[in-house]
Amino acid sequence: MELRAADSLDDALEVLSHRGDQCQVLAGGTDVMIQLARGEIAPAVLLHVEKLDELRGVEANGDTRLGPLVTHRDLAKGLLGERFRSIAESAATVGGLQTQVVGTVGGNICNASPAADTLPALLVHDAQVTLRSSAASRTVPLQDFVVGRRATTRGPDELLTAITLVTPGERTGDVYLKVGRRSAMEVAIVGLAMRLAFDPDGTVNDARIALASVGPCPMRSADAEAALVGGGLEPDSIDAAADAVLRDITPMDDVRGSAAYRRRVIPGLLRKAADLCSQRAGTGSPDGEG
Amino acid sequence: MEMTFTVNGTQAKVEIDPAETLLGVLRERLRLTGTKEGCNEGECGACTVLVDGLPVDSCIYSAAATGGRRVETVEGLTLDELGRDLQAAFVAAGGVQCGFCTPGFIATLVSVLRENEAPSEDDLRTALAGNICRCTGYSQILDAVAATVSRRNGR
Known part of the structure; x- marks a missing residue:
């Protein structure tokens, strides 16, 4: 095994253009180092990108653009501000402090775990990912990039170089809720992110709902989103959204929980998430929290 | 290499x-x-x-x-004043049982207390989520941190 520590983006892209199919990109390493130790991967080249400071920045200029080397800890501390609370909340549940200070959002995306916490939160903010190779650059919606269990459409010569989010407008609230057996150091049994925008009278005019750990990859439920738009979060519309989510998901039985349990928690999670979004948007009743 | x-x-x-x-x-x-x-x-x-x-x-x-x-x-951290205070407080509070987790707890706590001299118990529990004590001596460990914080802030 050979180690290449990229000292510039061009340098990294150069290595990928020649030997991309034999390369494992390593940023924080919190997933890759474990996969190496378990023998799950045995790349000919380990490409370290974690010293590329140009991949670490955050720009808010209309849209919000962040570099893939932004750490979970940065996000959990609220680097993106009050309008991206779901992203902060999701990052705060990725492992403990020791993994959050090292693990990166780009790594969470490219590792493409079905249970990746930040992905539902990124999805509800209409995340797009930019991939560069030495020859070209392309930007695609996150839901078209992560296509299956640990599978993305990243080409062997490509590097994830930016994540772009649509900055929410006024009267918008977002939240990430995670179901686990304990409240820390847990892989999600179900993760749910929601972002709702409201008219001044409290009618939902825009909805985004995304889930993790309910299928091969984190996903949005467009029918559930449609079920909430135009209403005021009445019990009937929450029930309709829950029915839509339950039609869209394909949960499995695993060591953490059964498929039936995963289905069982969805309606309650949607109710709780909707109330928190409403409250955070400044349109809900004050007793919504918790 | x-x-x-x-x-x-x-x-x-x-x-x-x-x-x-x-x-x-x-x-x-x-x-x-x-x-x-x-x-x-x-x-x-x-x-x-x-x-x-x-x-x-x-x-x-x-x-x-x-x-x-x-x-x-841990070898270097316990030469530092904050690390030494924590070490002494762990001993006094019974924060060390089998001792296997102790070096990791000390490392996390030094970092937390350098950043925030008076963390809340909630801050501490969150910061320590990634340190497991299989003897389950968490209460004594939190007692040791509380003693360290009050001793250092009382100076």
Whole structure:
């Protein structure tokens, strides 16, 4: 095994253009180092990108653009501000402090775990990912990039170089809720992110709902989103959204929980998430929290 | 390949394999065995050390990525005043039972208390979520931190 520590983006892209199919990109390493130790991967080249400071920045200029080397800890501390609370909340549940200070959002995306916490939160903010190779650059919606269990459409010569989010407008609230057996150091049994925008009278005019750990990859439920738009979060519309989510998901039985349990928690999670979004948007009743 | 870094204030130059972990370098190459190997997959925090002041699980931290950085282990941290205060408070409060998790707890706590001299109990519980004490001596550990905080802020 050979180690290449990229000292510039061009340098990294150069290595990928020649030997991309034999390369494992390593940023924080919190997933890759474990996969190496378990023998799950045995790349000919380990490409370290974690010293590329140009991949670490955050720009808010209309849209919000962040570099893939932004750490979970940065996000959990609220680097993106009050309008991206779901992203902060999701990052705060990725492992403990020791993994959050090292693990990166780009790594969470490219590792493409079905249970990746930040992905539902990124999805509800209409995340797009930019991939560069030495020859070209392309930007695609996150839901078209992560296509299956640990599978993305990243080409062997490509590097994830930016994540772009649509900055929410006024009267918008977002939240990430995670179901686990304990409240820390847990892989999600179900993760749910929601972002709702409201008219001044409290009618939902825009909805985004995304889930993790309910299928091969984190996903949005467009029918559930449609079920909430135009209403005021009445019990009937929450029930309709829950029915839509339950039609869209394909949960499995695993060591953490059964498929039936995963289905069982969805309606309650949607109710709780909707109330928190409403409250955070400044349109809900004050007793919504918790 | 060769890697140079600073460990407990001293520069070290070691030969490493590309996929080697920082924990391997500390324990096997430098014989700094105060840092423990627990789960070896970033779940238990027994191997926590500070890299450029931040607590990391050294069992899943790339040795190669450590090049040029500053590492502090329990051996160095307990020469520092804050580390010494914590060590004494752990002893006094019974925060050490089998002792296997202790070096990792000390490392995380030094980093937390450097950043915030008076963390709330909630802050502490959150910061310590990645350090597991299998003797379940968490209450005594939190007592030791409380004693350290009040002693240091009382000065």
